Amino acid sequence: MATKQKTTGEVGTKLLDLDLQTIRVKIEGSSPLIVHKFSEKAKRQMLAKMQGKASKGKELRDPEADYEGAFYRLSDDRPGFPALGFKSAAVTACTSLNKELSKVLARQAFHIEPHADGGDLYPIDFPESCPPVMREDTVTVGIEKTDLRYRPEFRRWGTELVITYNARAISREQLVNLLNLGGFAVGVGEHRPERNGDKGRFKVVNNYSWES
Numbered sequence: 001m002a003t004k005q006k007t008t009g010e011v012g013t014k015l016l017d018l019d020l021q022t023i024r025v026k027i028e029g030s031s032p033l034i035v036h037k038f039s040e041k042a043k044r045q046m047l048a049k050m051q052g053k054a055s056k057g058k059e060l061r062d063p064e065a066d067y068e069g070a071f072y073r074l075s076d077d078r079p080g081f082p083a084l085g086f087k088s089a090a091v092t093a094c095t096s097l098n099k100e101l102s103k104v105l106a107r108q109a110f111h112i113e114p115h116a117d118g119g120d121l122y123p124i125d126f127p128e129s130c131p132p133v134m135r136e137d138t139v140t141v142g143i144e145k146t147d148l149r150y151r152p153e154f155r156r157w158g159t160e161l162v163i164t165y166n167a168r169a170i171s172r173e174q175l176v177n178l179l180n181l182g183g184f185a186v187g188v189g190e191h192r193p194e195r196n197g198d199k200g201r202f203k204v205v206n207n208y209s210w211e212s
Contacts, residue, residue: 080121089182
């Protein structure tokens with residue numbers, strides 16, 4: 001159920017009346033989600049290169065460690081995903097829904113609230129019968145080099161977002177439509193539609209299909 005709060009601010013002689021409402025929105029993946037957090041190891045290697053430190057040579061590859069390092073984790077160790085990814089998907093798709101709604105206006109119209117256990121991360125839910133699996137992909141690095149990447153793939157997944165929006169700028173129905181469009185046309189994670197892939201697509205649902 002939506003909760004309402006009104007805040008009035010004054011700019012010159014014109015009153016700007018906010019109509020803030022908060023809703024919970026459950027979304028479910030309509031294609032697998034591939035997660036790839038920038039690992040601490042990669043950060044250290046990048047920093048060492050920037051500082052001109054000598055390389056220790058090519059390290060032996062540990063696929064399992066790469067896989068575990070690619071997870072986003074909440075404070076209670078549950079796997080998660082950045083809330084900003086879902087907002088970015090909706091904002092990027094906004095002009096396809098309403099030509100009068102610019103990305104700037106859409107970005108200002110709603111915010112995803114921090115999660116109690118994850119802050120900027122929201123937990124990724126999945127059925128016990130379908131846990132994340134290790135995915136191996138060949139990727140291009142630079143112009144001619146190729147490498148292997150080991151990342152988590154959630155074949156069935158979902159999450160529940162807490163969103164505050166300004167009803168003066170966007171309606172609840174428009175917000176849901178915007179999320180659905182973002183989930184279909186843009187997606188989240190690796191190999192999403194925005195990057196010429198088909199993974200990471202999602203839709204707004206009342207309940208997860210595996211709970212029905």
